[in-house]
Amino acid sequence: MQYELYYWPGIQGRGEFIRLALEEAGADYVDACRRAESSGMGMSAMMRLMESPELAQLPFAPPFLKAGEQIIAQTANILFFLGPRLGLAPDDEAGRLWVHQLQLTIADLVTEAHDTHHPIGSGLYYEDQKPEALRRAQDFTQMRLPKFLGYFESVIERNPAGADWLAGADITYADLSMFQVIEGLRYAFPRNMKRLEPEYPLLVALHERVAARKRIKAYLTSKRRQAFNNDGIFRAYKELDR
């Protein structure tokens, strides 16, 4: 089956967690909004779907995935659906719930990283919430980020199958997402990450292990991978990286 991914063009954003899973698996997919309007895809295709009055299972927001007639939204939910189909999740229910639990905790970290530049309103400009962003970013880099990183480091350390991945003996979609979070954090908070990373060697090694995967490596240097920029979740505002 050819999957169709719908997500805002021009940023990695939450869509990137889905892209990484599809790329690692070598899956057949279309990044719909990045295709030409003339092909029937592009932003208008996404808006048509989101605004269709016939759509019963309405997404609240992108990303969403079209798999045949099924439309699935919420990043962690999409990955829960894709995981077994792409060979990126354990076979048993308990294992799948555990990987999903990790993904939901990654999602919480991603939301908090986003809110460092948008602590007041996601519909307002960063420029309209700079003093608040400064305070929130300070709390994030000093309190929350070390707590999250320490947690994930500990999860890898306790993995009964060995300290290569977050869960089990094989790579899962949660490892790919963890890689992406570290990439994003390095882009947004280079000074803080330089300070923090030595304390989390297993996370750093996991990041390198993902980056070295054949298909991920090819993807990261392809045109399909968009660069980080200051419209996305992770933004390089120097003043927030004290």
Next chain:
Amino acid sequence: MQYELYYWPGIQGRGEFIRLALEEAGADYVDACRRAESSGMGMSAMMRLMESPELAQLPFAPPFLKAGEQIIAQTANILFFLGPRLGLAPDDEAGRLWVHQLQLTIADLVTEAHDTHHPIGSGLYYEDQKPEALRRAQDFTQMRLPKFLGYFESVIERNPAGADWLAGADITYADLSMFQVIEGLRYAFPRNMKRLEPEYPLLVALHERVAARKRIKAYLTSKRRQAFNNDGIFRAYKELDR
């Protein structure tokens, strides 16, 4: 099986979404932290579990559920696990993912409601972030809340099985959570909810339908139901309800 729910005592918080599902199903469960320390339960039992160096599948934070030897965290993940076991989720995979997607969107709304009084740091006091809270609450009540409520209203309206519930012909855990969110919003933002509710008649009717369920009704008047208070997610700060 007797389930054990672990969550901070003294508040409804995220634990309440789990409690409502267990109560509606008449499930056998223990609200561990509200039991006496002398019975081997209470807060120490929760801390023992969370700090156990042997625990491989570590929760990042409460709530978590103990089901036999399995420990499951993240509210939406716990409900995904419990749903089919308690008869509160559809039988088919597509239906279960749809209900889970709704639950994850409810979780996003809950986080945003929480952040109205904690926009800067969850570890700081409300008193230390009051001006920021004022701005965030204004954005929430004017922009975000109507967007979320309009979305869920539309989901009920589009339910092919009828406009009684969010998904399908029978009650699911997402309906119970939606009920709880409306309860919480009425507690935290009575003035805004009075203004907004007339626009969302299907949501209001769903709330009443849940409140009238036999077991939920009995639960809400029992000692097991804790009252809302200003330590929880939904807080009655008048200044934030303009």
